[in-house]
Amino acid sequence: MGGSGKPTISDVASLAGVSVSAVSKVVNGKSGISTATRERVLAAAAKLRWTPSATAVALRAARTRALGMVLRRGPGLPGTDPPFTLLVDGIERELTPRGYGLLLHVVGGEQGAEEAAYRRLAEEGRVDGVLLTGSRVGDTRFALLRDLGLPAVLVGTPWDDDPIPSVRATHPDRGIRQAVEHLLRHGHRRIAYLCGPGSRVHTHHRKRVFKEVLGENGFVPSPSVVDGDFTPAGAAVGVADLLAGPRPTAILFADDSMAVAGLSAARRLGVDVPRELSVIGHDDLPLSELVHPRLTTVRQDLVGLGQAAARVLLAALGEVEDAPVRVNPPELVIRESTGPAR
Amino acid sequence: MGGSGKPTISDVASLAGVSVSAVSKVVNGKSGISTATRERVLAAAAKLRWTPSATAVALRAARTRALGMVLRRGPGLPGTDPPFTLLVDGIERELTPRGYGLLLHVVGGEQGAEEAAYRRLAEEGRVDGVLLTGSRVGDTRFALLRDLGLPAVLVGTPWDDDPIPSVRATHPDRGIRQAVEHLLRHGHRRIAYLCGPGSRVHTHHRKRVFKEVLGENGFVPSPSVVDGDFTPAGAAVGVADLLAGPRPTAILFADDSMAVAGLSAARRLGVDVPRELSVIGHDDLPLSELVHPRLTTVRQDLVGLGQAAARVLLAALGEVEDAPVRVNPPELVIRESTGPAR
Numbered sequence: 001m002g003g004s005g006k007p008t009i010s011d012v013a014s015l016a017g018v019s020v021s022a023v024s025k026v027v028n029g030k031s032g033i034s035t036a037t038r039e040r041v042l043a044a045a046a047k048l049r050w051t052p053s054a055t056a057v058a059l060r061a062a063r064t065r066a067l068g069m070v071l072r073r074g075p076g077l078p079g080t081d082p083p084f085t086l087l088v089d090g091i092e093r094e095l096t097p098r099g100y101g102l103l104l105h106v107v108g109g110e111q112g113a114e115e116a117a118y119r120r121l122a123e124e125g126r127v128d129g130v131l132l133t134g135s136r137v138g139d140t141r142f143a144l145l146r147d148l149g150l151p152a153v154l155v156g157t158p159w160d161d162d163p164i165p166s167v168r169a170t171h172p173d174r175g176i177r178q179a180v181e182h183l184l185r186h187g188h189r190r191i192a193y194l195c196g197p198g199s200r201v202h203t204h205h206r207k208r209v210f211k212e213v214l215g216e217n218g219f220v221p222s223p224s225v226v227d228g229d230f231t232p233a234g235a236a237v238g239v240a241d242l243l244a245g246p247r248p249t250a251i252l253f254a255d256d257s258m259a260v261a262g263l264s265a266a267r268r269l270g271v272d273v274p275r276e277l278s279v280i281g282h283d284d285l286p287l288s289e290l291v292h293p294r295l296t297t298v299r300q301d302l303v304g305l306g307q308a309a310a311r312v313l314l315a316a317l318g319e320v321e322d323a324p325v326r327v328n329p330p331e332l333v334i335r336e337s338t339g340p341a342r
Numbered sequence: 343m344g345g346s347g348k349p350t351i352s353d354v355a356s357l358a359g360v361s362v363s364a365v366s367k368v369v370n371g372k373s374g375i376s377t378a379t380r381e382r383v384l385a386a387a388a389k390l391r392w393t394p395s396a397t398a399v400a401l402r403a404a405r406t407r408a409l410g411m412v413l414r415r416g417p418g419l420p421g422t423d424p425p426f427t428l429l430v431d432g433i434e435r436e437l438t439p440r441g442y443g444l445l446l447h448v449v450g451g452e453q454g455a456e457e458a459a460y461r462r463l464a465e466e467g468r469v470d471g472v473l474l475t476g477s478r479v480g481d482t483r484f485a486l487l488r489d490l491g492l493p494a495v496l497v498g499t500p501w502d503d504d505p506i507p508s509v510r511a512t513h514p515d516r517g518i519r520q521a522v523e524h525l526l527r528h529g530h531r532r533i534a535y536l537c538g539p540g541s542r543v544h545t546h547h548r549k550r551v552f553k554e555v556l557g558e559n560g561f562v563p564s565p566s567v568v569d570g571d572f573t574p575a576g577a578a579v580g581v582a583d584l585l586a587g588p589r590p591t592a593i594l595f596a597d598d599s600m601a602v603a604g605l606s607a608a609r610r611l612g613v614d615v616p617r618e619l620s621v622i623g624h625d626d627l628p629l630s631e632l633v634h635p636r637l638t639t640v641r642q643d644l645v646g647l648g649q650a651a652a653r654v655l656l657a658a659l660g661e662v663e664d665a666p667v668r669v670n671p672p673e674l675v676i677r678e679s680t681g682p683a684r
Contacts, residue, residue, distance in 0.1 A: 085426070092447070092448035096447060101445040103443040103444070104430070106434035119391075124407075264633055267634045287602075291606055291633055292609045
C-alpha cells in the first residue's frame with residue numbers, strides 16, 4: 001500500500017493484477033468483466049479492507065445501491081407481517097453480497113400516504129428501484145411507478161395483466177389443489193374456505209381454484225366461502241359463524257395466523273381438531289410447526305420469491321445476469337390438523 | 343407558481359410567506375426556526391407537492407435521511423424475527439413523518455460479515471446513524487461504531503456500562519418479578535426458567551431477577567435454570583428434559599415462540615396446560631393470543647422501544663427536540679396458560 005494511509009483503488013488494482021478501470025467496472029457493476037477478474041478484485045478489496053469512497057459512489061451514475069419497499073400498515077396489522085420477514089430474508093440474500101441495502105418505508109392507511117412515499121423515493125433519488133408485494137385489485141401503484149420512472153418488480157400476479165415485471169411460483173395452483181384433494185380423499189364433503197380480503201388479487205385466484213377442484217370431483221361448493229380480512233380476530237369470528245350453521249367438517253384458511261386463530265376458536269367451542277374438524281393454513285410460517293396440533297398448511301416458497309424478485313430487479317438495473325431463481329411451487333405439507341371426516 | 347413547471351423552493355417560500363433560507367433550514371433540520379414557521383413551510387410544501395430535489399439533498403451536509411440497521415441471521419432463525427417487526431413499527435412511526443427511511447442489511451453468521459456491513463455503511467456515507475438491538479456480552483459493535491464515527495443508539499442495556507446511548511423501559515424488572523410472584527401466589531414451588539442464550543445481556547439480567555424474587559420469598563431456585571438458544575426446537579427439547587426429571591409445576595420462557603413450542607411439547611407428552619403445568623412467555627407477540635390456551639406472558643413495549651430509540655437518534659442528529667418517548671414497563675398479562683399448582 002502507498003504509505004500507511006487508507007487503501008486506494010490503485011492498491012486494489014495492483015494487488016489484483018488488473019487495471020484501475022477494471023476495478024471501477026467491478027465496483028459499478030458494469031459488464032465486460034470476467035467472473036475470474038471480478039473474483040480477484042473482490043478478494044483484493046476484501047483483503048485490503050477497501051470500499052469505494054463516497055466520491056466514487058457519487059460517480060456511479062447516481063446509483064444509490066438501495067432498493068425500496070413501501071409497506072402499508074393495515075388496521076390492527078403491522079406493516080411488516082410474518083410472511084414479510086421471510087420475503088426479506090430472500091431479498092437480502094441477493095442484496096447483501098452485492099452491497100445493496102433495502103430501504104423500508106412503512107406508511108399508515110391514510111389516503112395518499114403510500115403515493116407520497118413513492119414520490120419522495122423517486123424525486124429524491126433515494127433508491128434504484130422498488131419491490132412490491134400484495135398485488136391488489138385495481139392496483140394504482142404500477143402506473144404511478146411508471147410515471148415516476150422508477151423500475152419496479154412485483155411479487156405476485158399483477159391485476160388486469162398489467163405489464164409490470166413480476167415473479168411467482170411455477171404451478172401456482174398446485175398447493176390449493178392438493179389441499180382440497182387431500183380433504184376429499186379423507187371423505188370430507190362440507191368444506192369451507194375462509195379466504196382473504198377481496199381487495200387482493202390472489203384471493204380471487206385461490207377461490208377460483210378451490211371451486212374448480214371441487215367441481216372436477218363432482219361436488220358443488222357449499223355456500224361456505226367466507227370473506228376474511230386477514231386478521232386472526234376476523235378468522236375466529238368466521239369460524240364461530242361457520243360452526244353455528246350446518247357444520248363443515250373441514251376449513252381452509254387464507255393464511256397460517258388465521259388458521260391458528262380459527263383452530264383455537266374451534267377448540268374453545270369444544271370442537272376437537274382434527275377429530276371433528278380438519279384445518280388447513282396457508283404459507284407454512286414457522287408458527288405452523290409450533291402449535292399443537294401442528295398445522296397442515298400450503299407451503300409457499302417465500303424466501304425463493306424474495307430472491308427471485310430481487311434478482312429480476314437487479315438484472316433490470318444491469319447488476320446481475322438475468323439468471324432466474326427457481327421458485328418452488330406451493331405444496332401441501334400434511335401435519336396433524338387434518339384427518340378423516342367424521 | 344412560476345409557469346407550469348415543477349414547484350421550486352421559491353414557490354414554497356412565497357406561499358409560506360418566509361425566506362428561501364428559512365425553507366432550507368426547515369428542510370435541513372437546522373435550529374433557529376419556530377414551530378409556527380416550520381408548520382407553515384411544511385403545509386406550503388405539501389400543498390405544492392414540493393420535495394427537495396436531489397441537488398438540494400446533496401447540499402444538506404451529506405445528510406442521507408436514512409437510518410441503518412444491520413441484522414444478523416442466526417442458525418435456523420431469520421434476521422427479522424417477530425419482535426423485530428414490532429420494533430420496526432415503532433421506529434417507522436418516528437421516521438416516516440420526517441421523510442426518513444430505514445436501511446436494512448441482513449448478514450449471515452460468518453465471521454466479520456457484520457463488521458463489514460457497518461464499515462460499508464459508514465465509508466459509503468449511506469446512513470446518518472444506526473440502531474442496534476440484541477445487546478451482547480462483550481459487544482464489539484459500540485467501539486466499532488465510535489471508530490467509524492457513526493452515531494448509534496442501542497435498544498436495551500449495554501454490556502459493561504458502555505457509554506453508547508441506549509433506551510430501555512422504566513422498571514425493567516417489573517415483568518419477570520410479576521411473573522414469579524403470580525406463580526408463587528398460585529402455590530407453585532418448583533418453577534423452572536428456560537432462559538435465552540448466555541451471549542445476550544438481558545438473559546443474565548432476567549436470570550438474576552428470577553433468582554432474586556424467589557430468594558426474597560424464601561425459596562431457593564431448583565436446579566432448573568436451563569440455558570436455551572431462542573429456537574422453538576431448543577425449547578421443545580428443554581421442556582422434554584425438564585419433564586423427565588422431578589417435574590416443575592411451572593415454566594417461564596425467554597420468549598413467546600419458545601413458550602408456545604414448549605407448551606405444545608408438554609401437551610404432546612400428555613401434560614395438560616395449565617392443569618398440570620403453568621407456562622409463561624415473554625414479549626406478548628400477537629402469537630400469544632392466537633394459541634389455545636392463550637398464553638400468559640410478560641408484555642414488552644416493543645413499539646415504544648422502537649419509537650424511543652429512533653427519537654434519541656434523531657435528536658442526536660438535530661432532527662427533533664429531545665422529547666423522550668415513554669416506554670411502558672414490562673408487565674405480566676395473565677391469560678389461560680397459568681393456574682394453581684396441582
